[in-house]
Structure formats: C-alpha cells, structure tokens
Amino acid sequence: MSSRVIDFDGDFSPTVAMLQLFAENRQVVRMHFFTPSKKKLLLSYKKEKHTTLVYFDGVYVGRLSSSGTMKLSGFGESWPGWDEAKDVLNQLLLDPLQAAKTSAAISGICCFCGIELTDERSKSVGYGPRCAENGNLPWGEFKPINLEDLF
Numbered sequence: 058m059s060s061r062v063i064d065f066d067g068d069f070s071p072t073v074a075m076l077q078l079f080a081e082n083r084q085v086v087r088m089h090f091f092t093p094s095k096k097k098l099l100l101s102y103k104k105e106k107h108t109t110l111v112y113f114d115g116v117y118v119g120r121l122s123s124s125g126t127m128k129l130s131g132f133g134e135s136w137p138g139w140d141e142a143k144d145v146l147n148q149l150l151l152d153p154l155q156a157a158k159t160s161a162a163i164s165g166i167c168c169f170c171g172i173e174l175t176d177e178r179s180k181s182v183g184y185g186p187r188c189a190e191n192g193n194l195p196w197g198e199f200k201p202i203n204l205e206d207l208f
C-alpha cells in the first residue's frame with residue numbers, strides 16, 4: 058500500500074492556538090467535534106510534541122503542526138468518511154469557536170471534556186464554565202480573549 062501525505066489547504070492556527078491555551082496546565086488536550094450524523098472529529102494535542110493528531114470516526118486522518126498547517130495521511134479521497142471529515146475541518150478553518158458551538162448543538166456535550174451541557178450559557182458556546190476558565194475562552198459575560206488577537 059502506498060502511503061502518500063498531502064497538505065490540507067488552509068491555516069489552522071486559530072484552532073491550534075485554542076488547543077495551546079488549554080495546554081498551559083496539561084500535557085494532552087483533546088477536542089471533539091460532532092457532525093450532524095453524530096460522527097466525531099477528534100483533535101488530540103500533545104504539548105511535548107507540539108503537534109495535534111486528527112481522527113475522524115475512529116480513523117487517523119492526519120496531523121496539525123504548531124504553525125497550523127495540516128498534513129493528511131494517505132487514505133485518499135476514496136475513503137467514505139472523507140467528505141464529512143472535510144466539512145468539519147472546513148468549519149474549523151472558518152471559526153473554531155463556531156465549530157464548538159455547532160458541535161454542542163448536535164451532541165449536547167462539552168467539546169473539551171465530554172460532559173453534558175445543561176446550562177444555556179454553556180450550550181450557547183459549546184463548552185462549560187470550567188473548560189472556559191481552563192482555556193481562557195469566552196463564557197457567559199466573560200470575554201477575555203479574541204483568538205484573532207493572538208496572531
């Protein structure tokens with residue numbers, strides 16, 4: 058089997074910046090994004106390696122570098138999950154916080170820790186107050202960081 062590695066076109070640095078905010082106090086940060094068919098895109102950021110491994114529906118898709126470029130592994134566009142995976146990746150490119158919100162509306166769980174969201178303020182952003190605090194992300198009235206200001 059040939060394994061080719063191709064670039065996914067686009068700059069994921071806002072997504073990487075969000076993961077890095079959480080990595081202040083831990084080694085591994087995971088984010089889950091659900092599609093309308095309830096399949097999961099998992100981002101697993103490892104602080105010591107400065108890379109984020111990307112899985113979709115349990116299949117390894119590729120990796121994000123710390124600079125926000127993405128290398129796809131060589132499953133090719135014939136892989137049945139690819140279109141759906143690509144949709145979520147494109148959402149992350151446009152706006153990772155919006156992607157978190159969309160995912161929470163589908164799954165009802167926090168995109169960072171997987172706990173069920175019950176509070177309307179949590180549902181409206183896609184993560185709970187503790188994760189918001191850990192990642193220094195907006196929650197409720199608290200809006201400390203504009204991700205775009207990081208670049």
Ligand SMILES: [Zn+2]
Nearest residue numbers: 167170185188
């Ligand atoms: Zn959480």
